[in-house]
Amino acid sequence: MSKILENLRYADSHEWVSLEDGIATVGITDYAQHALGNIVYVDMPEVGDEVTAGEEFGAVESVKAASDLISPVSGEVLEINEELEDSPELLNEDAFANWIMKVKVSDASEIDNLLDAAAYSKICEE
Amino acid sequence: MKYYDKLIFELSRPGRKGYELPADEYGKDAMSAIPSELMRGTEAELPEVSELDVVRHYTNLSMKNFGVDTGFYPLGSCTMKYNPKINEEIAAMPQFTQLHPLQDEKGVQGALELYYNLQQALANIAGLYEFTLNPYAGAHGELTGLMVMRQYHLSRGDEKRTKVIVPNSAHGTNPASAMVAGLEVVEVKSKPNGSIDVEDLKPLLDDTVAGIMMTNPNTLGMFETEIMEIAALVHEAGGLLYYDGANLNPLLGKVRPGDMGFDIMHINLHKTFSTPHGGGGPGSGPVGVVEHLAKFLPNPRVRKNADGSFSIESDGESLGSVSSFLGNFGVMMKAYAYILTLGRENLKNVGPLATLNANYIKESLKDDYLLPIDGVCKHEFVFDGLKDKSTGVTTLNVAKRLLDYGFHAPTIYFPLLFHESMMIEPTETESVETLDEFIDVMHKVAAEARETPEDVKNAPLTTIVRKLDETTAAKNPVLTYRQLKSAAEK
Numbered sequence: 001m002s003k004i005l006e007n008l009r010y011a012d013s014h015e016w017v018s019l020e021d022g023i024a025t026v027g028i029t030d031y032a033q034h035a036l037g038n039i040v041y042v043d044m045p046e047v048g049d050e051v052t053a054g055e056e057f058g059a060v061e062s063v064k065a066a067s068d069l070i071s072p073v074s075g076e077v078l079e080i081n082e083e084l085e086d087s088p089e090l091l092n093e094d095a096f097a098n099w100i101m102k103v104k105v106s107d108a109s110e111i112d113n114l115l116d117a118a119a120y121s122k123i124c125e126e
Numbered sequence: 127m128k129y130y131d132k133l134i135f136e137l138s139r140p141g142r143k144g145y146e147l148p149a150d151e152y153g154k155d156a157m158s159a160i161p162s163e164l165m166r167g168t169e170a171e172l173p174e175v176s177e178l179d180v181v182r183h184y185t186n187l188s189m190k191n192f193g194v195d196t197g198f199y200p201l202g203s204c205t206m207k208y209n210p211k212i213n214e215e216i217a218a219m220p221q222f223t224q225l226h227p228l229q230d231e232k233g234v235q236g237a238l239e240l241y242y243n244l245q246q247a248l249a250n251i252a253g254l255y256e257f258t259l260n261p262y263a264g265a266h267g268e269l270t271g272l273m274v275m276r277q278y279h280l281s282r283g284d285e286k287r288t289k290v291i292v293p294n295s296a297h298g299t300n301p302a303s304a305m306v307a308g309l310e311v312v313e314v315k316s317k318p319n320g321s322i323d324v325e326d327l328k329p330l331l332d333d334t335v336a337g338i339m340m341t342n343p344n345t346l347g348m349f350e351t352e353i354m355e356i357a358a359l360v361h362e363a364g365g366l367l368y369y370d371g372a373n374l375n376p377l378l379g380k381v382r383p384g385d386m387g388f389d390i391m392h393i394n395l396h397k398t399f400s401t402p403h404g405g406g407g408p409g410s411g412p413v414g415v416v417e418h419l420a421k422f423l424p425n426p427r428v429r430k431n432a433d434g435s436f437s438i439e440s441d442g443e444s445l446g447s448v449s450s451f452l453g454n455f456g457v458m459m460k461a462y463a464y465i466l467t468l469g470r471e472n473l474k475n476v477g478p479l480a481t482l483n484a485n486y487i488k489e490s491l492k493d494d495y496l497l498p499i500d501g502v503c504k505h506e507f508v509f510d511g512l513k514d515k516s517t518g519v520t521t522l523n524v525a526k527r528l529l530d531y532g533f534h535a536p537t538i539y540f541p542l543l544f545h546e547s548m549m550i551e552p553t554e555t556e557s558v559e560t561l562d563e564f565i566d567v568m569h570k571v572a573a574e575a576r577e578t579p580e581d582v583k584n585a586p587l588t589t590i591v592r593k594l595d596e597t598t599a600a601k602n603p604v605l606t607y608r609q610l611k612s613a614a615e616k
């Protein structure tokens with residue numbers, strides 16, 4: 001059974017978001033890292049890039065497959081987790097502690113379109 | 127089997143030789159016949175070895191190999207059928223191997239006739255008007271086909287058609303080829319049974335769509351029953367239909383892509399037409415089109431003249447060249463030999479037998495392995511791992527355990543529609559005894575997963591190379607001898 005944190009919002013494409021003071025922290029879920037298996041590379045956007053909700057912002061590559069990362073929010077990338085460049089396996093160790101990017105959101109209401117923990121856990125059970 | 131991993135350069139000893147150049151046929155010393163300006167100034171860095179060194183080296187290396195000649199190879203989507211040896215004999219005939227591509231047409235009429243006849247045979251089998259045999263492999267054929275698609279729209283002055291629709295279950299080469307052709311990929315969703323969702327397709331079809339790429343049967347081995355409706359919708363929107371020939375084998379002699387409404391397709395001669403592939407030899411990806419697209423096919427082409435002779439021609443409206451000369455001719459000879467060996471009647475049995483074999487395995491194993499899409503499949507099918515998920519044994523573990531029992535693993539973790547995909551394609555060339563052996567071993571592995579799961583998780587246990595560290599291999603690839611040396615010194 002994968003871990004799901006209560007206080008986060010989720011996309012059905014298995015990204016998590018937490019929003020604080022207009023800044024969204026985005027990562028992939030424990031379910032996603034488990035399904036992907038050993039992660040060997042994270043393709044991240046650059047600081048200053050514009051990302052759009054529902055569109056690709058990077059990719060995660062594992063020994064099994066390469067998977068697009070879909071941004072759950074729109075806005076400007078403020079920061080990326082540079083630790084993942086050398087140590088992508090951190091996502092396997094703890095997918096929630098190791099975020100991928102921080103975004104200055106352009107429309108905070110977008111987060112209302114995302115799932116809460118209960119709704120997301122239903123998707124994972126299916 | 128002993129472990130052997132030497133490079134032939136490691137066997138080299140200064141001055142050791144395995145040959146002596148003869149005096150040439152004109153009675154002169156062969157070396158002195160080479161003009162001095164063509165002689166190299168420095169010694170070539172070639173291994174200096176004896177004949178015995180060479181024989182042992184390559185024999186040992188070949189014994190590390192697994193191929194269709196050594197065992198059952200149910201690699202889904204790859205059509206690893208037996209490669210008849212008569213193909214090799216024909217392709218090795220010096221009358222063909224000693225031709226030079228720049229030779230005058232008059233001296234190579236036989237080769238051109240073979241090229242022309244193969245092109246005609248493929249056109250008949252596919253239900254299309256004309257083929258080019260120039261592309262070197264499947265993905266190269268896809269690129270060539272998409273270039274034809276693009277050229278067609280541009281020739282009508284329709285520059286806004288830049289989108290190619292690709293199902294989310296497609297072979298990875300489809301979106302990749304579209305990108306290389308300068309087109310934009312738009313994904314269309316699959317229904318739960320794996321076939322294209324026509325309702326999801328409809329809103330995508332506008333005047334920016336160049337065409338759609340499909341394979342039928344799809345990557346789950348299921349026939350796209352709505353193909354006629356899809357073809358009508360795409361054509362109505364002004365787009366073209368591209369058929370990825372990777373899954374042509376089950377249709378051979380039964381259904382023709384041209385009759386299903388496809389305008390362009392490629393055929394993998396190294397799958398459907400029994401020529402070796404993988405490490406076994408180069409591929410060949412002929413591209414066929416309907417009549418109104420024939421003028422866009424790449425140059426050069428082989429044409430039959432009114433007097434029965436053959437010539438190599440180039441057309442002005444062609445998209446250009448995609449190969450040097452006429453492509454991988456040796457592969458074409460093997461495919462042509464295969465078609466003639468089987469003949470029309472036996473070619474028609476290929477598809478049904480491949481389909482029967484796949485369904486036989488599927489039905490025999492679905493008690494132990496999870497079959498997400500039930501029903502009659504074509505030449506291949508997909509399991510979503512073991513049925514009993516409580517053991518923690520994954521598809522990767524099962525695949526590795528199969529190696530211990532002398533079988534090649536199926537394609538794993540593709541298609542991406544399921545988490546534990548295991549894609550099995552037996553082909554028509556396997557006997558029922560081989561299929562039964564495979565089925566027994568798959569049942570045995572499922573039992574081991576329940577009883578002694580650690581054995582399966584640690585597999586392979588008996589191969590000369592044990593479980594590989596794929597994560598480190600992907601993160602720190604050691605690809606050259608120099609890298610290996612420096613890694614070993616550290």
